[in-house]
Amino acid sequence: MNPTIKKTELQNNKPILSVLVDNSKSIPFFKEDKSVSEFISNIQNNKELGDKFEVKKFTFGNSLQVLDSLSFKENETNISDAISSINELHKGKIAPIILLSDGNQTIGNDYEFINSKQKIYPVVFGDTIKYKDLKISQLNVNKYSYIKNKFPVEVLLNYDGNETVNSQFSIFSKGKTVFSQKVQFSPTENSKTITANLTSTKEGLQFYTATIRKIEGEKNTKNNTKSFSVEVIDEQTKVLILTSVLHPDIGALKKAIESNKQRSVEVLLIDKYKNQLNDFQLVILYQPTAQFNTVIGELKQKNSNYFLVSGANTDWNFINKQQLGFTKKAINQTENYGAIYNDGFLTFLQKDIGFNQFPPLKDKFGEVIFTKEQQLLLSQNINGVQTQQPLLATFEQNNQKSAILLGEGIWKWRAASFLNTNSFQEFDEFTGNLIQYLASNKKRNRLEINAKNIYPANSTIIISSYYTDKNYKFDDRATLEITVTNTDTKEVVKFPFSLVSNSYQVEIENLSPGNYAYKVAVNGQNIHKYGQFKITEYQVEEQFTNANHQKLDVLATKANGKLFYKNQFDYLSKLLLENKEFYTTQKSTIKEQNLIDWKWILFFVISLFTIEWFIRKYYGKI
Numbered sequence: 327m328n329p330t331i332k333k334t335e336l337q338n339n340k341p342i343l344s345v346l347v348d349n350s351k352s353i354p355f356f357k358e359d360k361s362v363s364e365f366i367s368n369i370q371n372n373k374e375l376g377d378k379f380e381v382k383k384f385t386f387g388n389s390l391q392v393l394d395s396l397s398f399k400e401n402e403t404n405i406s407d408a409i410s411s412i413n414e415l416h417k418g419k420i421a422p423i424i425l426l427s428d429g430n431q432t433i434g435n436d437y438e439f440i441n442s443k444q445k446i447y448p449v450v451f452g453d454t455i456k457y458k459d460l461k462i463s464q465l466n467v468n469k470y471s472y473i474k475n476k477f478p479v480e481v482l483l484n485y486d487g488n489e490t491v492n493s494q495f496s497i498f499s500k501g502k503t504v505f506s507q508k509v510q511f512s513p514t515e516n517s518k519t520i521t522a523n524l525t526s527t528k529e530g531l532q533f534y535t536a537t538i539r540k541i542e543g544e545k546n547t548k549n550n551t552k553s554f555s556v557e558v559i560d561e562q563t564k565v566l567i568l569t570s571v572l573h574p575d576i577g578a579l580k581k582a583i584e585s586n587k588q589r590s591v592e593v594l595l596i597d598k599y600k601n602q603l604n605d606f607q608l609v610i611l612y613q614p615t616a617q618f619n620t621v622i623g624e625l626k627q628k629n630s631n632y633f634l635v636s637g638a639n640t641d642w643n644f645i646n647k648q649q650l651g652f653t654k655k656a657i658n659q660t661e662n663y664g665a666i667y668n669d670g671f672l673t674f675l676q677k678d679i680g681f682n683q684f685p686p687l688k689d690k691f692g693e694v695i696f697t698k699e700q701q702l703l704l705s706q707n708i709n710g711v712q713t714q715q716p717l718l719a720t721f722e723q724n725n726q727k728s729a730i731l732l733g734e735g736i737w738k739w740r741a742a743s744f745l746n747t748n749s750f751q752e753f754d755e756f757t758g759n760l761i762q763y764l765a766s767n768k769k770r771n772r773l774e775i776n777a778k779n780i781y782p783a784n785s786t787i788i789i790s791s792y793y794t795d796k797n798y799k800f801d802d803r804a805t806l807e808i809t810v811t812n813t814d815t816k817e818v819v820k821f822p823f824s825l826v827s828n829s830y831q832v833e834i835e836n837l838s839p840g841n842y843a844y845k846v847a848v849n850g851q852n853i854h855k856y857g858q859f860k861i862t863e864y865q866v867e868e869q870f871t872n873a874n875h876q877k878l879d880v881l882a883t884k885a886n887g888k889l890f891y892k893n894q895f896d897y898l899s900k901l902l903l904e905n906k907e908f909y910t911t912q913k914s915t916i917k918e919q920n921l922i923d924w925k926w927i928l929f930f931v932i933s934l935f936t937i938e939w940f941i942r943k944y945y946g947k948i
Contacts, residue, residue, distance in 0.1 A: 335915045341420035341908040343379035344412050344444075345369060348427035348451070350387050350400040351784070351867035356452035359398050361892050362426055365449065366396075368895045369424070374903055378910075384412070388433060401785055401867060403427075404434035413443055420908055422887070424898070428452035429874035432866045438877045438884075446885035447902075451892050452873030458487035459871045460511070460538050461549035470588045471526040471556050479522045479554070481536055485511035486871070494539045495520055499532065509538070526558040531779055533841075533860050549869040553862040555779040563589045563765045564605060568621060569612035570596050571639050576612065578737035582757035585750065589761065596621075603630060608765040610634075613734065615641040622648050631727045631764045636689055637734030651700070651721055652730060656692035663687050663733050664707030665717050669828075671703045672800055673720045674763045675776070675792065679752040682707070684742050687717070687733025694732065698723055706732075720763070727764050772796075775846055775855045782864045787834040791823060791846055791855075805849040806830045813841045813858075839863045 347366060353359050366383065369375060383393035386408035387400020405427060412423055425448040431437055464482040471477035483495065490512040497505040505522040526532070537551040544550075565583055569576055580591045592606070596617045603609065603624050610633045611618060625632050626648075634650075636642075642656040665681040681704055694716055704718040720729045743753035777789040789808065795801040806823035819837075823830035823846075839861045847854040879889045890898045902908065 333917045335917060337913045337915065339419075339911045339913060340378065340380040341422070341910065342416055343369075343375065343381045343902070344416065344421055344423045345381065345383045345393075346390075346408050346412065346423060346425045346427075347383065347385045347393060347396065348403060348405075348425075349385035349391075349396060349398055350403040350432075351398060351865065352403065352428050352430055352870060353451060354398045355868045355870075356428055356873065358428070358451040358892070359396070362398075362451055363396060365426060365451075365892060365895060366393075369899075372899055375899055378903060378908065384408070399784075401782075401865070402433045403431050403867065405429075405431045406434040406437040406440055409437060409440055409442055409446065416444065420911070422447065422902065422905075422908060423885075424449060425878070425881075426451060427878070428870070429878040430867075430870045438880050440881070440884075442885040444885070445907075446882055446887040447890060447898060448878035448882050448887070449890045449892060449894075449898065450873050450875045450878055453871075454873050454875050456486065457545040457871045458485075458489070458491070458541060458543045459546060459549070460485055460491075460493055460541055460544060461869065462536060462538060462552045465536055465552050465554055467554050467556060468587055469557060470586070471558050472562055472588065473526050473529050473558050476523045476525050477556060479505075479524060479534075479536070481520045481522070483509065483511075483518045483520065483538055485516040487511070487516075488513050491541045493541055496537055496539070497522055497524065498535045498537070504534070524556075526556070529558050531555055531557050531858060533780070546868070546871045548863075548865065552864060553780055553860065555860070557779075559588060563607050563761070565589060565591045565608045565610065565761065565765065566602065566606040567591060567593045567610045567612060568596050568599055568614075568618065569593065570615045570617060571613055571637075573612070573637070573734060574737040575635065575637075575734055578740045579610065579757065582740060582750070582754045583761055585754040586758050589758075589765075603628065607631070608633065608761065613637045613639045614645060615639070616644045619644070622650075629724060629726045633729045633731070633760070633764055635731045635734065635736070638688055638690065640690065642690060642692070649697075650728070651698035651723070652694060652696050652719075654690070654692045654694045654732075656690040659691050660688050661691040661708065663689060663717055664710075665704045666707050666712055668702050668705060671701055672794065673701045673703070673722070674759055675774070676703060676756060676759050679743060679756055680746055683746070685735065685738040687731075687735045689733040727766075729760060729764055771855075773846065773848060773853050773855050775857055777844075777857055777859060779859055781859060781861050782866060783839050783861060784836075784865060785861075787837065787859070787861075789832050789834070789844075789846075790826075791830045792828075793830060793848060793853075800828050802828075804830075804851070807847055807849060808832055808834075809845045809847070810834065810837070811843050811845075812838075813843055815840070837861055 347362060353362055369381060375381065385391050385393050388402040388404050390408045390411040422445045425446055428451050461484050462481060463484045466480040468477055492510050495507050495509050496503055504524055507520060509518055533553060533555050535551060535553050540547050540550060567576060567579060576593055580593060583589050583591050599621060608631050612635050638660050642654045646653040664686045665684055667678040667681045698721060700719045700721050702716050702719050706713045706715040706717045716732060718731050740750060740753045744750050772794045774792045781787050791806055793801050793804050793806060802825055807820060809818060809820050811818045821832050821834055823832045841860050843858045845854055845856050882889045
């Protein structure tokens with residue numbers, strides 16, 4: 327027998343008071359860092375608030391963090407993410423939120439429309455007076471241009487103010503003015519779009535600076551300037567599509583390839599082809615038949631690159647005789663093939679854009695056999711069954727590059743990609759990556775670098791590299807190092823790369839604005855790559871002229887809270903203390919406890935027996 331008793335324990339749970347502190351650079355830019363620290367100190371030292379609430383303090387920039395110390399060095403502000411994270415963290419609890427911020431968000435969803443289940447009390451820090459301000463809101467330019475060609479630069483200018491003002495917009499390159507235009511703004515005409523057509527005069531990466539001249543009384547001039555870059559290339563890539571049939575795939579491929587302005591596409595029916603191979607860097611063979619005999623002979627003779635797309639009208643008996651490195655035992659029956667992404671694909675960098683969700687492609691049924699080394703980007707999925715059969719594969723042999731897509735209907739992929747992302751960009755980039763690889767006659771490099779041309783000031787510079795062994799397989803045994811040189815001051819710094827998944831990455835911080843050249847080298851190997859980038863003085867957190875108290879007020883109203891200013895701590899604390907919705911809850915817990923604890927009784931009994939045994943042994947009773 328082991329009788330039990332029940333014991334009820336009561337636990338008091340205070341409401342939680344979450345204090346969210348904007349830790350971005352815009353706070354010291356408005357000279358409010360001391361005011362924020364004093365406000366937090368007032369909350370922490372208020373005994374009545376501490377008695378009523380369990381106070382928890384957090385900071386946020388691009389993400390939410392528990393408050394350890396304030397640095398005000400975050401390069402981005404995401405108010406929406408901070409509020410959403412706190413709502414999720416304190417789900418089902420009474421947890422009002424105090425938000426200390428200037429209300430200027432630089433990334434994330436618009437916090438004005440967030441649905442918060444907790445009451446929010448924003449406290450405004452920063453100047454609420456509206457000053458006259460001219461700024462470059464947006465700048466659009468193509469990444470590439472061709473030498474001696476004109477390329478457009480579209481700039482959106484905005485004005486805040488109550489007077490009519492005159493200014494001048496200019497674009498500079500290497501200290502010289504390459505474009506200039508006078509502009510006038512008024513309270514009613516406060517936005518202008520300017521298009522400048524610049525001429526590419528020199529091959530390579532070219533940097534430009536766009537600026538709008540300061541007007542009288544303008545407080546913030548850091549948003550008057552933006553830098554951009556254009557890579558000038560010597561010639562355009564020309565692609566020829568030879569087809570035996572008219573098909574929607576032709577139009578989809580043409581649009582996807584020509585979405586990059588450095589590429590042009592010409593479409594010809596195979597019976598119109600007349601030995602034009604030398605005019606193109608790449609030939610796409612769409613559903614080849616015996617009529618393609620001449621052009622395939624030319625491709626083999628000249629070792630030219632090609633991309634073969636098969637389908638229901640493809641003559642596989644003809645292709646199998648061409649010794650292209652693959653054959654197919656096709657029957658006169660079609661099958662639908664879904665796509666499976668291969669994350670071990672090494673030929674070029676290509677992310678998964680949702681290939682497995684795309685509609686299936688149609689091709690003749692049969693087994694594909696390779697007679698030369700290949701890399702699979704996509705394999706076949708037949709009615710939900712994953713196979714090792716290829717859907718999209720690439721080849722590289724004797725400096726000839728080729729690829730095969732085993733199925734027609736790729737136009738459906740482009741449409742599906744648009745439905746998923748509301749843009750053709752992902753599909754067009756995928757097609758562009760494939761075309762760029764196939765159209766290049768350069769020997770494949772064992773070391774590839776991925777870096778931007780322009781970085782904003784005080785941002786983290788992330789550079790990734792991809793290194794392979796002699797068989798062009800990713801090599802995770804290497805040691806990579808980057809040497810960065812400031813071309814103005816000649817200051818040199820070195821950083822090692824870290825292995826991250828299937829690539830090497832380095833994060834560089836605290837570089838001052840200026841022009842930089844870099845060299846990435848593989849230790850112990852005579853393999854290296856060069857590049858350059860620019861760090862601008864543009865800081866997104868310093869693009870605002872005043873605190874956005876209007877949006878904070880909308881947020882407070884929608885969340886059933888109230889807006890406060892930095893000098894209203896007493897008013898805020900009084901409201902929180904008197905609000906009867908913020909109350910302490912009691913939670914009762916019933917525990918059952920045994921009257922007899924058998925573990926201790928067992929230990930006691932064993933101890934007695936042990937003592938008795940030693941006593942008997944001592945006196946010779948055993």
